[in-house]
Amino acid sequence: MGLKSDTGVNGVRMRPSPNHNERPAGSAIDMLLLHYTGMKSAEEALQRLCDPRAEVSSHYLVEEDGTIWQLVPEARRAWHAGASCWKGERDVNGCSIGIEIVNPGHEFGYRPFPEAQIEALIGLCRDILARHAIPAERVLAHSDVAPSRKEDPGELFPWGRLAAEGIGLWDEPSPISGGRFFQAGDAGQPVEALQSMLALFGYDVSVDGRFEARTQAAVAAFQRHFRPERVDGVADMSTIETLHRLLTKLPSLT
Numbered sequence: 001m002g003l004k005s006d007t008g009v010n011g012v013r014m015r016p017s018p019n020h021n022e023r024p025a026g027s028a029i030d031m032l033l034l035h036y037t038g039m040k041s042a043e044e045a046l047q048r049l050c051d052p053r054a055e056v057s058s059h060y061l062v063e064e065d066g067t068i069w070q071l072v073p074e075a076r077r078a079w080h081a082g083a084s085c086w087k088g089e090r091d092v093n094g095c096s097i098g099i100e101i102v103n104p105g106h107e108f109g110y111r112p113f114p115e116a117q118i119e120a121l122i123g124l125c126r127d128i129l130a131r132h133a134i135p136a137e138r139v140l141a142h143s144d145v146a147p148s149r150k151e152d153p154g155e156l157f158p159w160g161r162l163a164a165e166g167i168g169l170w171d172e173p174s175p176i177s178g179g180r181f182f183q184a185g186d187a188g189q190p191v192e193a194l195q196s197m198l199a200l201f202g203y204d205v206s207v208d209g210r211f212e213a214r215t216q217a218a219v220a221a222f223q224r225h226f227r228p229e230r231v232d233g234v235a236d237m238s239t240i241e242t243l244h245r246l247l248t249k250l251p252s253l254t
């Protein structure tokens with residue numbers, strides 16, 4: 001990697017990782033995937049992301065004080081998503097730019113993302129979105145593309161704040177109230193309708209009318225990103241209404 005960052009953002013520091021390969025021939029970068037590091041410190045995360053034995057990496061890492069590191073050139077395929085799927089695409093690394101946001105995560109003491117970190121992240125995301133044709137609905141959480149395995153960047157991540165800066169798809173979630181809901185073990189046509197909506201949005205679920213573990217994980221992932229007040233995998237009215245409203249905002253469906 002050269003000594004110069006791909007971004008126009010000032011002060012980006014370079015820490016080359018060997019963990020990358022070629023993007024698929026003819027592929028375009030059309031997704032931005034956000035993660036948390038889930039480790040005790042930034043330095044520990046940087047070491048792991050640059051360790052050839054770990055075979056993981058990301059294009060960028062943003063520390064809690066706002067320091068930004070570039071680890072892998074954007075033109076290369078960094079190894080951040082693992083086994084993932086969105087809209088049927090299973091090579092998520094091949095089409096995405098990955099940003100690791102320093103936070104101990106659910107395992108080591110999940111905490112709010114500091115203002116300095118979010119400001120730096122917003123600047124970086126805006127720069128990336130200005131240089132690549134990445135639609136708003138393809139700015140995603142790791143948990144969106146791997147709902148059964150991942151929870152990052154988690155329900156404390158300020159997606160609404162980013163959307164106010166032009167980053168990602170967002171709509172104020174419908175308030176939580178009573179009414180019908182669907183949960184693990186349920187079956188039938190309404191469950192199939194819910195699965196159709198989740199699949200249309202991009203989640204990897206089977207549309208078979210059975211509310212099993214994979215559907216539950218997708219509902220929880222949707223809540224973690226778009227209705228973070230309650231993440232329980234139960235498709236209540238607030239969740240369904242919020243999902244429906246976001247679907248109507250997708251350009252392909254209008």
Ligand SMILES: [Zn+2]
Nearest residue numbers: 035036142152
């Ligand atoms: Zn992740």
